[in-house]
Amino acid sequence: MLGNIILTKLAHSPDAIARTPHVQVSQTLAGSFTICIALYDKYFININLAQRIVSVSELAPINSHQAQTPSSLPARFGMIGTAIVALLCLVTYDAVVHDRDLLEKDRVDWTMFGLVRPVVTFVAACLPVLGLRPHPSNARPLENQSGLLAVVYVMGGLLLLAAASVVLAPQVLFDTVREGGPVSNLTELVFLIALAGLGAAGWRARRERARVFGLPVPVIFAGMFVVTFLILMEEMSWGQHWIGWSAGPMFEGNAQDETNLHNFATYKFEAAYYSAAFLFFVALPAFWPARVGGWWKQVESFVPPKLLALASLPLTGFLYEEWNVVPYQVWFFMGLLIAILLAAELRHERPAPRVAGLMMAILLPVSQLVFVFGGHRMLDGYELSEIRELLIPGIIAAYGWWLFTSRGDAGWLAR
DSSP states (O other), X not given: OHHHHHHHHHHHOHHHHHOGGGHHHHHHHHHHHXXXXXXXXXXIBOXXXXXXXXXXXXXXXXXXXXXXXXXXXXXXXXXXXXXXXXHHXXXXXXXXXXXXXXXXXXXXXXXXXXHHHHHXXXXXXXXXXXHHSOOGGGBOOOOOOXXXXXXXXXXHHHHHHHHHHHHHOHHHHHHHHSTTSXXXXXXXXHHHHHHHHHHHHHHHTTTOOOEETTEEHHHHHHHHHHHHHHHHHHHTGGXXXXXXXXXXXXXXXXXXXXXXXXXXXXXXXXXXXXXXXXXXXXXXXXXXXXXXXTTHHHXXXXXXXXXXXXXXXXXXXXXXXXXXXXXXXXXXXXXXXXXXXXXXXXXXXXXXXXXXXXXXXXXXXXXXXXXXXXXXXXXXXOHHHHHHHXXXXXXXXXXXXXXXXXXXXXXXXXX
């Protein structure tokens, strides 16, 4: 095992012994890496690791049909439960010893515990990916749709542009994302496009007789439309940004003195908003199996395609002030693993989707390294959050218009 080799090298390395203050962190890193390699070897791809390192540029030897996943529900739930317990221990230790709130934003933590934290979250992220990943025989195909493929390239381009701006033009980045600037106005415009897509899809499905958990399909569409509309109005502070009124006494205590509710508890709203976007647009389509039964069959037509999960992966990044927040770290590392899996699935496709998968699998970790090590160059620190909040309505818009086109088949309306 590669992890055992690393541990042996660390134990006998004079350099490691000389760096006594960092030995504990080094051992934690090596130990966690050993666990990840063991999990990867056991459940992901049963192939000699040395051979994969030698032929690192060749994806062809990795056969997705040879992949192994936990077959029993107890094993899957055990993995997810173990991850939850590990994260609860991590968060509790951080709160008790360091008096750190779960959602507290700050500069990147370079203390020993700050270095151990992402190691634990990475190991914890591996477990739910293993537990939720369907067996290869029941995995959904990654449909190649040109419209969604274009969204993947747009999202990847924005991720690359943001990383370059942090390094080369932090002042331009700040001016672009500030309140009332181009990014803010573009976010509201994209929300309108998303509402148009959801509205058009709902209108097309207005005669659908099926139900989802007892609710008629048109009601589901109406619910998605209303929720998206409320988020847009909150982003606009219900028109305050455009008309320019002052928030009255009712909104005293609002963090930004705006006519909205989310800035009374900004961190909690962001956590719910970002987490919901990750769970619905990344995790759900990535792990949804090809065959489901019972009540879950009713939901199937609303599950986003896997290609949209690939396009949504940048939502897990853009972390600087939020890098120390444990849930965001878990989402990022899960996104990274999902990016690798999707890139492997696309390796036999045409050049355009194959390059899209490889691009996202490379850009996601590289850009995050730029944000972690170069984020101090930003003028305020919140700039990356504003870009993420532009991407979310972009993904909702792509989803809305995918629903519209996928319901163009008259046979669907007859079901």
